[in-house]
Amino acid sequence: MTYLHDCGIIHGDLKAANVLLDEHYGAVISDFGLSRTKNTSASLNRSKANSFVVGTDGFMAPEMLDDDRPSGTTMKTDVFAFAITVYEVLNDADPIWVTDNDQPMHERVIERQVRIGNRPKRLDGIPDDVWSLIECCWHQEPDQRPAFPKILALLEPYQLPSPSYPSGPSDPLPASTNESVSESASPPVSVSSSKLVPEPDPSSQNIPRVSSFAPPPSTPTSKEVESLPDVSRRLLQQARKGDPDSCVNVATIISNNKLATDPLWIQAAQFLQTAANQKHPEACFHLGWLYFAGIGLGQNDIDALVCWQETSRAADPILKSIATFMMGWLCYLGRGTSLDKQAGIELIRQSKADGFPLGEECMDTSSPVGSDSPAARRFFELCQLGSDRDWLCKHLAAVCFVGGLGTAKDQTKAVAIFEELANQDYDPSQHWLGHCHKNGWGRPINHASSIKWYTRAANQDNSYAQNMVGRCYEEGWGVTVDRCKAVEWYRKAAEQGNPSGQNNLGDCYEKGIGVPKDSLTAVQWYSRSAEQGNASGQNNLGLCYCTGNGVSRDYFKAAAWYTKSAEQGNSAAQYALGSCYKHGVGVAQSIEAAVLWYRKAADQGDADAKTKLRALGR
Incomplete structure (x- = not known):
């Protein structure tokens, strides 16, 4: 043909x-x-x-x-x-x-x-x-x-050696076609799903580990069928010899700006596979996305996890952060590995970096994350590429639209995506849709709609949504105030390990909201929240140590917890830490350090911090 x-x-x-x-x-x-x-x-x-x-x-x-x-x-x-x-x-x-x-x-x-x-x-x-x-x-x-030339090129790995025809004019194929037939009928070797086995991780027994790749396979194609678009003959020859850098370059060139349905992704995946089996970090990274979204090869969460596990060991901070982030989602959803929400969330937290600031804010945030860093742009492009193939890619693209992460902020488009996925019962999208209605992101503020979507997600055991349902009942957002119900929902979230739910439940016990006052229990929940890095939990635990509420008074521990919280930007902790330095409580006295922390709190609108600065003549 x-x-x-x-x-x-x-x-x-x-x-x-x-x-x-x-x-x-x-x-x-x-x-x-x-x-x-x-x-x-x-x-x-x-x-x-x-x-x-x-x-x-x-x-x-x-x-x-x-x-x-x-x-x-x-x-x-x-x-x-x-x-x-x-x-x-x-x-x-x-x-x-x-x-x-x-x-x-x-x-x-x-x-x-x-x-x-x-x-x-x-x-x-x-x-x-x-x-x-x-x-x-x-x-x-x-x-x-x-066209048929492209079809021929894509099927070459499956081509048998050509039959031995007698010489002469009866030869049914032109010489150029016969010369292009592969010498091997074997398709490229792929990463085997059976390679995924648990391995203990010295740093965290909760985070699954996977094995390394199989030995390097034969090159994707042993002979050129045709030149590939925009690829030099020399580069293509090097790639076909199995050079990993050349394979990645060829895959990048031929897939540039291509839709996920373009057949060239099949060829790109083959080149990436050859490089990935030699543990080339960028090849592993991109092959993980292709397996995850089923672009150019069969969708396979296990193989995606294998690829990203290999990438997470790489030195490149961008590849490492995004790969770790996606590994976290796979653990959280139980895709390609056993479901472990806490291990998944921990990986997602670890993925946060200066160039890739999303982290746990992808799950729950009151202030959408935006960034125009190369890592953010790359992440958004990959989410967009897979958005028609996998719901999570589409959901994460919407998260990017909310804050302008790697793309222009477009909260109206984000809401449309969240609504589509929420109506398909994806609880992370239902939770985000509740946030959009609560905060006026892409829609007018509508607390009745926000509690509706929070509740739908919460009923699917989404701990972030359970915490927000508790907030709605405590504050009266879209529902009648019911502090007992607030405690009930906070407890559901806290028992799943949600740090915000743990902090809010601690606050209820400390203040007697919906439960009898119990300072000891409050400190227990604050501690669990603080140890997971929650800034509000750290500040509240610092306050308990400072006042001796529920624990023995310990100014040194108070200052230590205030510091952890203040460094995350918590304005109340910044003010408290400024006071510690001003009076030498739990730290060496330092007016300069006091001014530094008061100023950070004042810059966030803390009125007491502004008063302190004026009193210090600053």
Whole structure:
């Protein structure tokens, strides 16, 4: 077919019945009764008298079946027929178009199925990259179907050695095509799912570890089929020899600005696989995203985790942070590993860095995170790439839109995405949609709507939403104040390990909100919150040590906890730490240090800190 199209010839009726096998089992295309050259009129392919398209039912492309503006045969309709032919062969010549109970469809039903975009169901045993190619070839839009030269290149890893034809004019293939056939029928070696095994981590027994990659495979393609777009011959040769840097460069070039449905991603994934099996960090990083979203290869959370685990050991801070972040989400959701929300959240916290400031704010925040750093831009682009393939990619892209992380802030677009996913019952999106209604992000403030979405997420055991439902009942946001219910929801969140829920439950016990006052219990919950790095919990625990409420008074511990909280930007802790330095309580007295911390608190609007600065003449 590549040869025919190169000669400007359209077959017009490609199907398995029209592909013969010679004595060497070489495929020979036959039956050119409907063929024409590219410049020949296609009008003969349709009878004006009865509006019947000449061709074979089930192999005709949707544009040929359009009642208003039918198309004749084109190179793109040949590609569509090729996809159906491949399916027919892989289906052992059983009927292609069948009903739910496996009965053959009537020809009119088949036409209707093709016109509305339905296709035969996937067969068992078809490699993911071949199935991806079939889907591209029978795409509803002709312009989205690849040309045969590209199809030939993508299928090369599966090509058997060419048969030994006798020399002479009867050779059925042009020399250039024969020379392009691969010497090996083996497809590229992929990372095996069986390689994922638990390993103890000295730094944290809760965080799963995975094994390293399999030995390096053979190169993705042993001979050039055709040059790749914008790739120099020399670079391509180096990549085909298995040079990892060259493989990554080729994959980057050919996939640049390509949609996730573009067949070139299959080739890009093969090059990345070769480099990743040599533990190239950037290849591992990007291959993880392709496995995660199922772009260019089969979707596989385990293999994504393997790739990101390898990347998390890399020296590159950007790759390391984003890979650790995504590993955290996999643990949190139980994708590719056992579900462990706390281990996942801990990884997400660890991923926070100067260039990638998202961290746990992706779960819950009152102040959306924005950044135009290279890491933020890269993260957003990857989320966008996979947003039509995986709900989490789409959700994280929406989180980026809320604060302007790696992209322009667009809270209206964010809300639209959250609403779409929330209605599909994804609790992280329901929780964020509650935030949008509560804070007026992309929608007018509507507390009734916010409590509705918080509650839906909370009922799915989302601890962040459970904490917010507690806040709503404590503050009367969209519901009647009910402090007993507030405590009930805070407790649900706290017992799941949510640090904000733990701090709020501690506050209820300290002040007697919805429960009897109990300073000892308050300190226990503050401590659990503070030890997870919650700034409010650290400040409250510092205050307990300073006043001796629920614990023995200890100014040194008070100052230590104030410092941890103040360094995270908590204005109350900054003011308290300023007072510690002013009076030499728990720290060496230092007016300069006192002024420094008072000023930080004052810059956040703390009125008492401003008063202190004036009193100090600053």
